[in-house]
Amino acid sequence: MPKIVDHDRYRKELLNQCLALFAAQGYGSITMRQIAQGLGVSTGTLYHYFPSKESILEQLVQDLCEQGITDFFAQAPPAERVGDRLRIVIEFFLAHYRFYQQQLLLWVDFHQHSQRKGTERQAFLQRFWQRTHAQLVAYLQLPNPAHVDFVLVFMDGLLLQCLYERGEAEADWVTQQTELLIALLDSA
Amino acid sequence: MPKIVDHDRYRKELLNQCLALFAAQGYGSITMRQIAQGLGVSTGTLYHYFPSKESILEQLVQDLCEQGITDFFAQAPPAERVGDRLRIVIEFFLAHYRFYQQQLLLWVDFHQHSQRKGTERQAFLQRFWQRTHAQLVAYLQLPNPAHVDFVLVFMDGLLLQCLYERGEAEADWVTQQTELLIALLDSA
DNA sequence: TTATTTATAACATACGTTCGTTATGCGTTT
DNA sequence: AAACGCATAACGAACGTATGTTATAAATAA
Known part of the structure; x- marks a missing residue:
């Protein structure tokens, strides 16, 4: 047929x-x-x-x-030290950098779109973040769960800053900032 | 006439x-x-x-x-301790929260617009960030200038996360995250 | 055949932009 | 002073095009 x-x-x-x-x-x-x-x-x-x-x-x-981030947990190796787990997460994030940048831009569009239509709640977007947060909390096992939010904030900020065209030095700058994050959270 | x-x-x-x-x-x-x-x-x-x-x-x-951020420096009081200066910057940022959120959305639009036109006319955007960065370095006097970038990344990430509709607990969450940033940078 | 996928052209509307017109107030002329 | 001219400011209808969408028909495989 x-x-x-x-x-x-x-x-x-x-x-x-x-x-x-x-x-x-x-x-x-x-x-x-x-x-x-x-x-x-x-x-x-x-x-x-x-x-x-x-x-x-x-x-x-x-x-x-x-x-969601299921494809991360599908291949995320466990690690004993907190800093190592943090590094694994960020390595994965950096490896899929362009994808997350595109996802960020899409969410901005979706935010404006749903705000325009007045259809207030986007329930699954909120659930998505709760789920992401919970899964990362479970994996990272940081002493303070607020640190997980801090990592997410950092990642979003990183994506955004790189939209503003940092040019050739972008890669170095990104690794510098991520190392800084790991160092700060590891010493705390 | x-x-x-x-x-x-x-x-x-x-x-x-x-x-x-x-x-x-x-x-x-x-x-x-x-x-x-x-x-x-x-x-x-x-x-x-x-x-x-x-x-x-x-x-x-x-x-x-x-x-730029000239209106910040127009009324930014000096402070001796590093943590206080950091707090002043972030307080100003939070006080003009909606404005910076709108500015973020505009830059996303401008990024897509100029990318579409192929013309790389993002020169002044790059200069803008360099200027902002330099001014903040001069004011904050942090031991490590990379920390200033880290603060900027944090701010952008904060703005972005709040687009994803955190609801009623948003204000508390923001202060929690900012306190965390200050604590981490102050102890370093 | 028959049901589904694909391509092309057509449709109604909405868009960015232009145009003709009117209102307003200062300088000039008498 | 009064009347006129003139350039700016403001408006809203009108224009040509491009958009989202639909209709229609050819192509494809069972």
């Missing part, structure tokens, strides 16, 4: 590709035609898989929230 | 009001009609003061960069 296409699987593939597109242009500035072109399909195909532009954004956010 | 209106002065007033509008909706999502309505003028008047939508964004960014 139909073509051999796993509808749901292909939809998720397209979703993942949308992240980079949204992050590069912003939700409001990008057009459906540009999205379709970026995905290598036509607008008709795009609308075959997604009912609207708005739906792409919402599905993408939901997808990222569900995925 | 004309009506009694200081053209340049009025334009800057409009610019300042635009910050909140851009931050709430995003540059790509907001329309000139919405901007005009938000400013309480007609679209014709809006175009009398700004040649294009793009120009509003660019003038706004440039204006904010020029202003």
Whole structure:
């Protein structure tokens, strides 16, 4: 009967590709035609898989929230010393730097979008952060759970600062700052 | 001859009001009609003061960069102890919290906008950060200048985390995190 | 065939921008 | 002083285009 296409699987593939597109242009500035072109399909195909532009954004956010940081814990080795565990987390974070930067930009878009629509609560975004926080608390085993928030704040700030185009010295600067964080938290 | 209106002065007033509008909706999502309505003028008047939508964004960014943090140093009292100076900076930052949050959102928009246009016109943004950094180094007199970057990263991360809707406990959480920062830097 | 995927063109609307017009107030002329 | 001219300020309708979306038909595989 139909073509051999796993509808749901292909939809998720397209979703993942949308992240980079949204992050590069912003939700409001990008057009459906540009999205379709970026995905290598036509607008008709795009609308075959997604009912609207708005739906792409919402599905993408939901997808990222569900995925969460499970792929980190899927391969996170345990470590005895606190500083080592902290380093493992940050190494993983740095290894997926561009991804988290894109995710940050998407959340800014989503924040503005949901604020505009008046649809107040984005329950799963809040749940996402609670879950992330709880999982990191369990893994890191820091003496003070507030330190976990501090690490998350640091990571977000790092992503943001690097948007402001630090140029060639960016990599060195990032390692310098992360070492500083580890040193500060380790001595405390 | 004309009506009694200081053209340049009025334009800057409009610019300042635009910050909140851009931050709430995003540059790509907001329309000139919405901007005009938000400013309480007609679209014709809006175009009398700004040649294009793009120009509003660019003038706004440039204006904010020029202003910089001079209004902080205009009233920043000196303090002997390092922790006190750090506290003064952060108190000022928290007092103007919403403003810096809006500025953050604007910079995200500007980043995407200039990346889209391909033109690397982020020169003054880079200069802005260098200037900010240098001024803060001079004021704070921290033993390690890298700590100043660390403070800036922390502030950006704080702004970002609070976009993700922390709800009622936000204020307490912010003070907790800032106290943590001060404690960590003071003991180092 | 038949059901599903894809592509193209068409549609209604919303967008950024322009235009013609009117209102306003100071300088000039009488 | 009064009347006029003139340049700015303000407005809102109108314009051309681009947008999100839909309709339609070809292509594909069972």
